[in-house]
Amino acid sequence: MYATILQLIKAFGIVETARVCDGDAAPFLVTAALFAAAAKGEELPDATTPEEEAAVAAAIERAGDALVQASRTMDSYLGVRFTLPLSPEVVEANGLRTRCLNIGRYLLHDDRATEEIRNRYKDDMTWLREIRDGKAQLIGAEGGGSTAPTSGGIRHGQGVSGFQWSGF
Numbered sequence: 001m002y003a004t005i006l007q008l009i010k011a012f013g014i015v016e017t018a019r020v021c022d023g024d025a026a027p028f029l030v031t032a033a034l035f036a037a038a039a040k041g042e043e044l045p046d047a048t049t050p051e052e053e054a055a056v057a058a059a060i061e062r063a064g065d066a067l068v069q070a071s072r073t074m075d076s077y078l079g080v081r082f083t084l085p086l087s088p089e090v091v092e093a094n095g096l097r098t099r100c101l102n103i104g105r106y107l108l109h110d111d112r113a114t115e116e117i118r119n120r121y122k123d124d125m126t127w128l129r130e131i132r133d134g135k136a137q138l139i140g141a142e143g144g145g146s147t148a149p150t151s152g153g154i155r156h157g158q159g160v161s162g163f164q165w166s167g168f
Contacts, residue, residue: 002067002070002100003071003097008105009036011098011101011105012101017063018030018034018035020109023058029049029055029056030052030055030056030059034048038056062108063104066104066108067104071100074099074103077131078131080132081131081134083142086141090140090141093139093140094138094139094140094141099128102120102123105121106120106121
């Protein structure tokens with residue numbers, strides 16, 4: 001997995017993350033404090049009701065599921081050209097954590113995604129397609145799948161031309 005729930009919280013804030021992971025059913029039971037405690041693996045306060053505990057557990061599961069789905073989506077593109085899993089150095093050098101967080105955030109927001117969230121998602125998915133198609137490269141990654149560009153690649157060397165260059 002390219003990102004964790006704590007990294008999701010750090011990137012987008014505890015309030016947004018807790019709210020979007022709480023789901024659509026009112027009343028909203030997952031407070032920022034409860035979500036943060038659960039994400040850190042801490043015990044919830046004694047005053048937490050069973051309903052709140054269940055809602056927090058479901059919210060944490062929802063966040064984790066979104067990040068797993070985002071990571072698997074990324075792997076489905078990256079694995080076409082590179083041996084998985086990628087090294088931590090490659091993940092860091094290519095900003096894969098941020099891309100995973102953006103995709104996971106989009107998945108969590110679903111049909112409530114803002115234009116900014118949608119644009120980040122679209123940009124990251126476009127980049128993944130470019131990686132898959134050989135139009136972009138991962139810094140430091142070793143190929144495992146087909147490394148030849150499927151289209152738009154640059155060729156090096158000299159080819160035979162039908163043009164008569166002798167007149168120049």
